[in-house]
Amino acid sequence: MAGIGSPEDDPFDFLFKIILIGDSNVGKTCVVQRFQSGAFSDKHQNTIGVDFSVRSLNIDGKKVKVQVWDTAGQERFRTITQSYYRSAHGAIIAYDLTRRQTFESVPHWIHEVESLPFLFSLPPVPCLLFCNKSDLAENRQILFEEACTLAEKFGLLAVLETSAKESRNIDEVFLLMAKELIARNTLHFHKDGPRNSFVLDSRPIVTANEPEKNCLCG
Numbered sequence: 330m331a332g333i334g335s336p337e338d339d340p341f342d343f344l345f346k347i348i349l350i351g352d353s354n355v356g357k358t359c360v361v362q363r364f365q366s367g368a369f370s371d372k373h374q375n376t377i378g379v380d381f382s383v384r385s386l387n388i389d390g391k392k393v394k395v396q397v398w399d400t401a402g403q404e405r406f407r408t409i410t411q412s413y414y415r416s417a418h419g420a421i422i423a424y425d426l427t428r429r430q431t432f433e434s435v436p437h438w439i440h441e442v443e444s445l446p447f448l449f450s451l452p453p454v455p456c457l458l459f460c461n462k463s464d465l466a467e468n469r470q471i472l473f474e475e476a477c478t479l480a481e482k483f484g485l486l487a488v489l490e491t492s493a494k495e496s497r498n499i500d501e502v503f504l505l506m507a508k509e510l511i512a513r514n515t516l517h518f519h520k521d522g523p524r525n526s527f528v529l530d531s532r533p534i535v536t537a538n539e540p541e542k543n544c545l546c547g
């Protein structure tokens with residue numbers, strides 16, 4: 330877990346607080362650890378309440394601090410975790426592509442995001458979906474297309490298939506969210522590039538780790 334330095338110690342252009350939510354054991358903590366330190370551990374320990382991680386990104390010459398609040402998926406921590414939503418700028422929702430139940434919970438998580446006050450973000454709060462454990466694709470219970478349909482229905486920014494274990498699409502999740510938040514804050518941020526499916530008007534973006542599955546909706 331990284332410490333959070335004061336602005337004087339560590340200057341930045343943007344600081345974004347992002348909550349990471351989803352059912353227990355979908356791999357939220359592993360994804361954050363992979364993003365923050367590059368490491369993956371099979372040793373499993375459920376999150377108690379909320380954990381914080383910070384990583385600085387350079388996006389088009391701007392120093393962007395991404396502060397991720399990794400929340401416990403277990404029901405018994407719900408009251409604690411909800412109290413952190415209100416100071417977040419954006420929400421990232423995770424499910425496990427080998428467990429349908431975790432996908433079926435996604436509308437519930439979206440509803441939680443929509444129903445709670447986000448003090449630092451204008452509604453609708455930017456919300457991105459990722460399906461983790463793509464290294465276990467042979468045990469897949471949810472087609473990527475189903476996730477795309479759900480994302481379009483609820484107006485999510487993007488869907489990505491990730492693997493914390495094999496380090497697939499991890500940075501992309503946080504980069505997409507950070508770019509969306511920069512756009513919302515500056516209204517003139519722009520970047521070209523083949524892997525960059527970021528759009529200024531917040532249309533839903535759908536990407537997968539297989540290039541042929543990448544598509545842009547909206």
Ligand SMILES: Nc1nc2c(ncn2[C@@H]2O[C@H](COP(=O)(O)OP(=O)(O)OP(=O)(O)O)[C@@H](O)[C@H]2O)c(=O)[nH]1
Nearest residue numbers: 353354355356357358359373376402462492493494
């Ligand atoms: N195969 C595979 N296993 C993963 C991956 N990511 C996480 N896991 C495993 O999934 C289990 C749960 O991971 P966590 O990161 O603790 O899950 P969580 O969503 O943070 O769980 P809570 O803290 O209870 O909300 C662990 O045994 C991890 O090793 C992945 O990409 N692939």
